[in-house]
Amino acid sequence: MTCPLTIIKLEAAPGPDNCARSARIRFPFAVVRHMNSNTFIRLQSGDALIAVDVQIDFLPGGQLAVPEGNAVVPAFNRYLAAFGARALPVFATRDWHPPNHCSFKAQGGIWPPHCVAATRGAEFAPGLALPAAAVVVSKAATAEADSYSGFGGTDLAARLRAAGAKRLFIGGLATDYCVLNTVKDALAEGFEVLLLTDAMRAVDVNPGDGARAQAEMQQLGARPIHCEDLAP
Numbered sequence: 279m280t281c282p283l284t285i286i287k288l289e290a291a292p293g294p295d296n297c298a299r300s301a302r303i304r305f306p307f308a309v310v311r312h313m314n315s316n317t318f319i320r321l322q323s324g325d326a327l328i329a330v331d332v333q334i335d336f337l338p339g340g341q342l343a344v345p346e347g348n349a350v351v352p353a354f355n356r357y358l359a360a361f362g363a364r365a366l367p368v369f370a371t372r373d374w375h376p377p378n379h380c381s382f383k384a385q386g387g388i389w390p391p392h393c394v395a396a397t398r399g400a401e402f403a404p405g406l407a408l409p410a411a412a413v414v415v416s417k418a419a420t421a422e423a424d425s426y427s428g429f430g431g432t433d434l435a436a437r438l439r440a441a442g443a444k445r446l447f448i449g450g451l452a453t454d455y456c457v458l459n460t461v462k463d464a465l466a467e468g469f470e471v472l473l474l475t476d477a478m479r480a481v482d483v484n485p486g487d488g489a490r491a492q493a494e495m496q497q498l499g500a501r502p503i504h505c506e507d508l509a510p
């Protein structure tokens with residue numbers, strides 16, 4: 279008789295880490311997960327990767343820096359390698375604001391100027407290994423409209439469907455704003471969503487915002503994963 283629980287694996291709680299840290303177990307946050315071959319996620323046709331706003335102004339030193347925002351770059355590169363190896367589609371959203379954008383404080387908004395179109399701060403993070411074929415989706419590109427979601431006022435949904443996407447792997451900056459709203463819209467559009475917990479970081483204007491955002495996304499149906507959950 280074969281026991282289906284062939285491997286018992288301990289996994290640390292999601293955190294600012296990379297694949298290697300899973301070996302370090304910290305109680306009481308560790309959970310026991312019964313693993314068999316079905317628990318790995320096998321990338322397949324219909325999968326698409328979405329990098330939300332991994333832009334210079336959201337990295338440490340940028341105009342609207344997200345704490346540890348640069349940590350998403352190596353994490354994303356691991357997912358990008360896995361998607362690239364299987365020739366699966368990659369999408370990258372970006373804030374692409376005019377200098378007088380409504381979200382900026384000078385116009386009555388709540389944010390400092392950031393990601394002004396065609397400036398260095400709006401460029402994708404150096405070192406982010408986006409493939410040449412990545413589909414770039416610019417958002418909030420007019421003075422009057424803001425959108426935290428990559429779906430807001432863009433053709434992202436149509437382009438995903440044109441690419442045959444059904445299951446979306448979403449991470450980026452920041453967990454409690456643009457990732458949250460992009461994930462909510464993706465679920466509302468009928469896509470399955472896997473949340474890249476190792477490839478996103480929060481602004482945490484109010485302490486705990488990021489954790490609350492992740493809980494909300496999971497409650498709505500997004501499934502949190504780490505890159506180590508991908509089948510080799």
Ligand SMILES: [Zn+2]
Binds near residue numbers: 373381392393418
């Ligand atoms: Zn913005």
